[in-house]
Amino acid sequence: MATTATGGAFVDAVLAAVRAIPRGEVRSYAHIARLAGRPRGARQVARILAAAADPALPWHRVVRADGRIGFAPGSAGHREQARRLRAEGVVVRAGRVAPPAAEAPALDALLWAPR
DNA sequence: CTCATGACTAGCT
């Protein structure tokens, strides 16, 4: 137990946060890390998912901050994750999930009018 | 203890 002392709770929080991701949605490693109480622990989140032995864990719903899949393109993990996401209705193209309203109608642009 | 690696991110060119 004391191998990671301060990290035990973190691991538990990460797993809980990942399980809390709704089906058909995705979250970034940094986002999960923040929910777990470690804004700079994105890489540790990835490590935890890799070590997680829970088959029911929706690890495939965790992607990088820019929407791309963490696994290297062409690798088994990459294809597996893309396959699972598509099975949930998530649009995956060129190894990345559909961006949140990348192309919005002029109406939305007028309503938002940021910058 | 120091060095290298990685399912990461944000910033700069």
Next chain:
DNA sequence: TAGCTAGCCATGA
């Protein structure tokens, strides 16, 4: 828009 660099954090040699 795309590519590179530096920073961050835990694990293993």
